[in-house]
Amino acid sequence: MRNNEPAISVSGVSYSYTKEPFIEGLNLDVAYGDITSIIGPNGCGKSTLLKIIDGLIEPFGGTVYLNGKPSLEMKGRQRARHLALLAQGARPPAMSVEALVSCGRYPYHSHMRSHLDTEDKEKVAEAMALAGIEHFRNHDVRRLSGGERQRAFIAMTLAQDTDIIALDEPTTYLDVRACHDIMQLVTELNRSSGKTIVMVIHDLDLALRYSDHLAVMERGSCICAGSVEEVFASGAIEQAFNVEVCRVPSKDRVAYTLFPFDD
Amino acid sequence: MTGAFLVLVTVAAFFVGSTSVGLPEFLALISGGEVSASAKSILLNVRLPRVLAALLAGAALAMAGALIQAVLDNPLACPNIIGINAGAGFAVLLVSAFLPGLFFVQPIAAFVGALITAVVIFFISLGMGASRLTVVLAGIALSSIFGAGMNTILIINPDAYIGASRFLVGGLSGVLMSNLTWPSIYIIFGLLIATFVANKLNIMSLGDATAHSLGMNVGRWRMSLLGLAALLAGAAVSFAGLLGFVGLIVPHLIRFIVGHDNRIVLPLSATFGAAFVVFCDLLARVLFAPYEIPVGILMAFIGGPFFIYLIIKNRKHGDA
Numbered sequence: 001m002r003n004n005e006p007a008i009s010v011s012g013v014s015y016s017y018t019k020e021p022f023i024e025g026l027n028l029d030v031a032y033g034d035i036t037s038i039i040g041p042n043g044c045g046k047s048t049l050l051k052i053i054d055g056l057i058e059p060f061g062g063t064v065y066l067n068g069k070p071s072l073e074m075k076g077r078q079r080a081r082h083l084a085l086l087a088q089g090a091r092p093p094a095m096s097v098e099a100l101v102s103c104g105r106y107p108y109h110s111h112m113r114s115h116l117d118t119e120d121k122e123k124v125a126e127a128m129a130l131a132g133i134e135h136f137r138n139h140d141v142r143r144l145s146g147g148e149r150q151r152a153f154i155a156m157t158l159a160q161d162t163d164i165i166a167l168d169e170p171t172t173y174l175d176v177r178a179c180h181d182i183m184q185l186v187t188e189l190n191r192s193s194g195k196t197i198v199m200v201i202h203d204l205d206l207a208l209r210y211s212d213h214l215a216v217m218e219r220g221s222c223i224c225a226g227s228v229e230e231v232f233a234s235g236a237i238e239q240a241f242n243v244e245v246c247r248v249p250s251k252d253r254v255a256y257t258l259f260p261f262d263d
Numbered sequence: 264m265t266g267a268f269l270v271l272v273t274v275a276a277f278f279v280g281s282t283s284v285g286l287p288e289f290l291a292l293i294s295g296g297e298v299s300a301s302a303k304s305i306l307l308n309v310r311l312p313r314v315l316a317a318l319l320a321g322a323a324l325a326m327a328g329a330l331i332q333a334v335l336d337n338p339l340a341c342p343n344i345i346g347i348n349a350g351a352g353f354a355v356l357l358v359s360a361f362l363p364g365l366f367f368v369q370p371i372a373a374f375v376g377a378l379i380t381a382v383v384i385f386f387i388s389l390g391m392g393a394s395r396l397t398v399v400l401a402g403i404a405l406s407s408i409f410g411a412g413m414n415t416i417l418i419i420n421p422d423a424y425i426g427a428s429r430f431l432v433g434g435l436s437g438v439l440m441s442n443l444t445w446p447s448i449y450i451i452f453g454l455l456i457a458t459f460v461a462n463k464l465n466i467m468s469l470g471d472a473t474a475h476s477l478g479m480n481v482g483r484w485r486m487s488l489l490g491l492a493a494l495l496a497g498a499a500v501s502f503a504g505l506l507g508f509v510g511l512i513v514p515h516l517i518r519f520i521v522g523h524d525n526r527i528v529l530p531l532s533a534t535f536g537a538a539f540v541v542f543c544d545l546l547a548r549v550l551f552a553p554y555e556i557p558v559g560i561l562m563a564f565i566g567g568p569f570f571i572y573l574i575i576k577n578r579k580h581g582d583a
Contacts, residue, residue: 051472054472054475054476055475056472056475056476075478076475076478076479076480077478078478079478080476080477080478081478083476084476085472085473085476086473087470087472087473087476088472090469090470090472090473091469091470093465093468093469093523094468094522094523095465095468095522095523095524099465099524100469103465103466103469103477104477106462106466106477106478106479107477107478109462111460112459112460114461114462114465114526153473160477168472
């Protein structure tokens, strides 16, 4: 097994949008089989980091390893069999839910082939069952509610059949119930199918509640990474967000709550 | 159904025309019976190339329109609106003025002109916050520039192109079989490739980040498919002139009927586009008989109002 090898290893990565360096010499390991959340204030570079991990933008320096292999040396489809990304605020396409989920099989097709073989159909059916969206498989994606739509996109990443799923702000624009539904689905996929999950998430409450590991970013570097417990103890969240994090009693698990510092 | 319409109008187009050669002569010809030499000549040398030209131009322009709309994610785009036709037309007039007689150069020049325009439009549409209407306006500006170029050539060198007035509005009268050889090869090649890679457009419709994450090289495919559209539109313009709006009307109609799956929309647009231009050319021949109007004029009468309707619809959805 690859228990000792990180699913994603970001090593010495640098990037900049202007002349000023934005991300410099960033290192981060994402453990295999865990849920890791990248958190940080606006503009700290967390979405940029996710784009670099997915190969959407190429870093100026450094390397990203997916399952131990340098991702920059992979071809698009090859990379897409290691890591699936749910992009932020993906625009709903004019197609049925099932057609959208079927798009997840694209990395397994040659340029000229687009029809689904038996294996593809099985994977698509399985993905829809896992995401619990079979009952609206024939609906137009544009007509779905925000939560249903996000489930459909998650099912597409499941059909991609990768070890790693990256989620960029999966709960943006969702109401509080839908947020928890999506996070519970993500947890279930991690626990039952062993998917490694890495996500950028804005909502600290959700991050603290549903993650195994946290990586805190501030001004383009990762200032602290570790288990939720370790990161809580380190005071990195207070430093990055200028809020107070308190542990609160909860019946079955550790819970946290946040207070802004008065200054 | 589209196929049946295609066959029907194609056959009809053979025996409708300004001379009295009609159905009996056509049937006699295909069954090997007695046909007068003049009837045979009209059928084979006038009507056959014209029908073929209409089929090829219709299929090519409708396919190019479907491709451009999907690649630019812009329902208002089509080869004439974003200036591709004008770019191709300018290039055709340029080579016919300076390299007269070299007919095989025309489709190549048309392709180059179309491609250059497509690349310019592509970069404008990539630009910061370029809306769909901005792309259309840029296309109008490009069309004006190329239009000025074409008129300049025709004023300096009035004999540059025989039937220049027909060329400028788009028409199919006077097309010879020899004009169709090279364009037909390009068009058939382009139609086949586009049909085979149609699924790429479905993946692109998920947005750049998602398409990339699925392993697609989005930039490269967007450029290649736009190039393919330029090849198709350029080939059609080289013999049909600046025939507009086919690429706008036909894909919209097809999507309205069958939905948005490009694997179905693309081949059906080509088929229906072929039938549509044959049908409109037939109308153009008989509507004001004995006068014939170039089919491009008829197309503009239909396409112009349709374009205005699309602009209003686009505005209402708030994404202009």
